[in-house]
Amino acid sequence: MDNVFDYAPAPESRAIVDIKSSYGLFVDGEFRDSAAGHGFKTVNPATEEVLADVAEADEADVDAAVKAARRAWTRVWSRMPGAERGKYLFRIARIMQERSRELAVLESIDNGKPIRESRDVDVPTAAAHFFYYAGWADKLGYAGFGPDPQPLGVAGQVIPWNFPLLMLAWKIAPALACGNTVVLKPAETTPLTALLFAEICQQADLPPGVVNIVTGAGETGRALVSHPDVDKVAFTGSTDVGRAIAKAVAGTDKKVTLELGGKAANIVFDDAPVDQAVEGIVNGIFFNQGHVCCAGSRLLVQESVAEEVLERLKRRMGTLRIGDPLDKNTDIGAINSAEQLAKIRELSDIGEAEGAGRWSPACDLPDHGYWFPPTVFTGVSQAHRIAREEIFGPVLSVITFRTPAEAVEKANNTPYGLSAGIWTDKGSRILWTASRLRAGVVWSNTFNRFDPASPFGGYKESGYGREGGRHGLEAYLR
Amino acid sequence: MTPPEVTRIDVRKTYKLYIGGAFPRSESGRSYVVADAKGRFLANASQASRKDARDAVKAARAAFGGWSGRTAYNRGQVVYRIAEVLEGRRAQLEAEVRDATGLTPARARGKVDAAIDRLVWYAGWADKIAQVTGGANPVAGPYFNHSAPEPTGVVAVIAPDDPLLGLVSVLGPVLTTGNTVVLLASEPAPLPAVTLSEVMATADVPGGVVNVLTGSRAEVAPWLASHMDVNGLDLTGVDDPVLARTLEASAADNLKRVRRPRAEDFADAPGIDRMTGFLETKTVWHPMGI
Structure with a gap:
């Protein structure tokens, strides 16, 4: 999808930093x-x-x-x-x-x-x-x-x-x-x-x-x-x-x-406000290029709304700006190292080889440096490596569920237990779900929030x- | 000819394992001799195998959802009920402690009383520990944010040789906080642990919540330490530092929470670290808004 708006470059000056040799x-x-x-x-x-x-x-x-x-x-x-x-x-x-x-x-x-x-x-x-x-x-x-x-x-x-x-x-x-x-x-x-x-x-x-x-x-x-x-x-x-x-x-x-590490489930129930949930999904997996141990790397979306959520997610991904980290308009910066880029590529290729459907928005990546486009995999099964292993990159695996109990079961089906997300309008469902997730941080109707006063750590x-x-x-x- | 004087022959107890609420013998068909403090034969106890350990973990995992999902109030009542039932068995326990330790009757009684009181203490903690260790977090933004403790999961406990007070001192804290337990009893003095199992079976402790194995620490503990469905490991009863290090290293395979052995006097006030060591902190966020 073409960018709706053209942005003029807005680079932050690097002159403020004196990097020694x-x-x-x-x-x-x-x-x-x-x-x-x-x-x-x-x-x-x-x-x-x-x-x-x-x-x-x-x-x-x-x-x-x-x-x-x-x-x-x-x-x-x-x-x-x-x-x-x-x-x-x-x-x-x-x-x-x-x-x-x-x-x-x-x-x-x-x-x-x-x-x-x-x-x-x-x-x-x-x-x-x-x-x-x-x-x-x-x-x-x-x-x-x-x-x-x-x-x-x-x-x-x-x-x-x-x-x-x-x-x-x-x-x-x-x-x-x-x-x-x-x-x-x-x-x-x-x-x-x-x-x-x-x-x-x-x-x-x-x-x-x-x-x-x-x-x-x-x-x-x-x-x-x-x-x-x-x-x-x-x-x-x-x-x-x-x-x-x-x-x-x-x-x-x-x-x-x-x-x-982590492999957090970000659970979207059918009554979730979709636009907010999509922002939360984007923030959950594309924040910091997905180099986040608590990233919401598994999207668990209720089957009845999966199509709509995915369509809006893809549309939103099309507006993400990838490029110069010092540009104030940039949403997604560079992958931290060649080694990490190789790992993300390898696991993404495995995802494709194992039969999941891969999608990224059309985007121009810079010629130099380490870059990976925001990527979503659909048709992911729980046994796929992209559903089990921490990719530590901007790669989202989408899994669907029908009932809340199934969502909890799938969310907990991982050796990790760092974080999880819940999107629903119903308070009692948030608390029911949060109490069953085996994870140290549960973000409900938000994601990737951090505060010095808030304990962080895993199960x-x-x-x-x-x-x-x-x-x-x-x-x-x- | 006068008939010989008839003396009543004791009905002896068969000491078995306690797994999933039932009392099986070891699947291996093995037993070992348990002697009293003077070396006299007391009983043949079941010698648990790797398979028994795995069965016990399976039972504990199956029981975890139910036990951890009960209200804290209810768990507290169940732990209190164990103390109630133990109170009615004080004479039996005193005899077992004396046999195992050679203590005087008065000191053995003191141990039994302290053990029962310790369980009462832990029973009261069930619905208080969350308020003591959890709470509201004043984050810099429009969010509701609070932390509360949750049980770690299946905890394997290698019990110390202090056969009753030591036993309840390691079991009480992990049980009252909602974990399920595979407990390996003292190797030389396992009989009070078997009696405690019988008490728990009649004290509303759901089957599988506590599973008790008897046998060799060197044989059984490594299977528990390396089991990938065990979440925590209490090494209190491991005296051998080489074995303790090996067990802790195996436990690292799935990042078990490990309590290392240390010198401790079970007569002292216990503090809360035996509970907090097998609790996780869960923090829940939600935005505030209209």
């Missing part, structure tokens, strides 16, 4: 080279342009970071009154707000996500997370974990590339509020906002060693989570890596929280522990 590790309050001098390149996925060389931390570097974190914990952070810790977190929140434009542009450049999303969701929510947990730092005795809960010590945290700064905030803010120090490893394809965050820690005069950032890939993460002096492991990423971490920490005293193989809210403190206290 190379970045070191942030250890003990300072940037330093990796001991072995190894590094890797981070690229702009929308252009394939190399953005910077980034130091790759090996075991020795991770050890140095953990030692710095331990020292800072013992000498400074664990002794500091909660009210003072909280003030540092408030400072960080404020500086993030002050530098929000810079953070948003850098996030979109390094990650590929539309500036509209980094500007309106990632960065403000990350700052809000610090503001929220700042207030907890001197109130922990009221949180329901005993009158005098204590920090664990050093937290080793590994985060994914889909919401680089926001996931950093989810990890660092509660850890620091509870009196822990951290060593955080950002994803290898999106290290830049974490390194800018390190500068923010410097601006906030955060004591050296309280936050350490070690960049690198899987090996760096493995060295971090298996380091014997790490008391707490927090990981967000794939279920396979989460499983490996759970095995690696077995038999130790390390406390672990895992926020892993079953989507991991354990909660992030956000009072519940999020538990992971960092004993």
Whole structure:
């Protein structure tokens, strides 16, 4: 379908960000080279342009970071009154707000996500997370974990590339509020906002060693989570890596929280307001190019309205704008990496080969960079791989149902249990359905909403522990 | 010739497994000798097999929807009813605890009383834990948003050797919160667990909600730890750190929630972490508007 409107380009200026040609590790309050001098390149996925060389931390570097974190914990952070810790977190929140434009542009450049999303969701929510947990730092005795809960010590945290700064905030803010120090490893394809965050820690005069950032890939993460002096492991990423971490920490005293994959059902009942539901479906699966662990990647639509919902969904998909992440009109940005693009292509091809019907709107994809059009599969059976495996891309699988009981049965027919959506006008049906879905977050008549005060996390193989809210403190206290 | 004096011969009990509300022997046809604290023969207990463990998981899964779907008030009454029925069996339990532990009558009685009181404590939690651990979340937008705990699912519990107080201390919290349970009783002292099974069968606990196995920890626990339809694993009764690590590593295959073994005194006030460890938090959002 042709675009109804022509849009003039509306690019956000990237001049606000000063991307250095190379970045070191942030250890003990300072940037330093990796001991072995190894590094890797981070690229702009929308252009394939190399953005910077980034130091790759090996075991020795991770050890140095953990030692710095331990020292800072013992000498400074664990002794500091909660009210003072909280003030540092408030400072960080404020500086993030002050530098929000810079953070948003850098996030979109390094990650590929539309500036509209980094500007309106990632960065403000990350700052809000610090503001929220700042207030907890001197109130922990009221949180329901005993009158005098204590920090664990050093937290080793590994985060994914889909919401680089926001996931950093989810990890660092509660850890620091509870009196822990951290060593955080950002994803290898999106290290830049974490390194800018390190500068923010410097601006906030955060004591050296309280936050350490070690960049690198899987090996760096493995060295971090298996380091014997790490008391707490927090990981967000794939279920396979989460499983490996759970095995690696077995038999130790390390406390672990895992926020892993999902294959959320977005259930549309026949009485749902269709236009709202279609917006919710689009937001559920195409937000952030579908690089969302809680994405509504399985549309369960009641048979009697399936045709109408699909027709309107396709029409709406035809209006989505794909392209330059820095353009303020862009709805769908670049796929984060060549590797992820290959995975999305592979699973989509499998979907076709297994007999599902594939459809994408006609759209021009840029010549350079990693791109995948918004895609919907119809005629999907529950056994199809595209109905079972997390694609982590803008690919929706449509399954129909006849009765509410069948919808619940199909929604729960997955090893995952992170999130789910319900669309209906009937309140009692929402509550009936929500109570039967085995998922940690249920969005009814909305989808993909996040808030620092709202606990987030999964059932079953989507991991354990909660992030956000009072519940999020538990992971960092004993 | 005078007839010999007739002394009454005891009617001994056959100690069996408890699966799906029934009392089968192990499908393997095996049993093992249970001795008292002085090493004297007490009974042959069923020695559960892999198949028994799998049958127990199947029964627990089948019972989960019903048990977790009951009102919290109702679950609390059922757990309280277990305590009521136990109260009527105090003499029997005291004897079993004495046999198993060699404690004095007074101390054995103290254990029985504490075990019953512990169940009463947990019974009262059924309809309170959601208010203590859940609540409204003040999100920055026009949304109703609230979180409430839900049971994790099927939980496998490796019970400690403290044969009655330890047993109810690990069973009570997972049961009252709506999980269904496969419990592997103390290997050397399983008889109170079998008696507790008989109590539960007559205390309105639906069949399959609690399943009790007796036998070898080293043999049975690995099947429970690696079972892909078990959601949680309590390793309290695993003393061997090597076995505990192996079980925790197997449990990672489907990301079971694992409670690691740790030193604990079951006489202490229990706290709520045995309940929260096998609860999930569900957060529900809805827009506000007219």
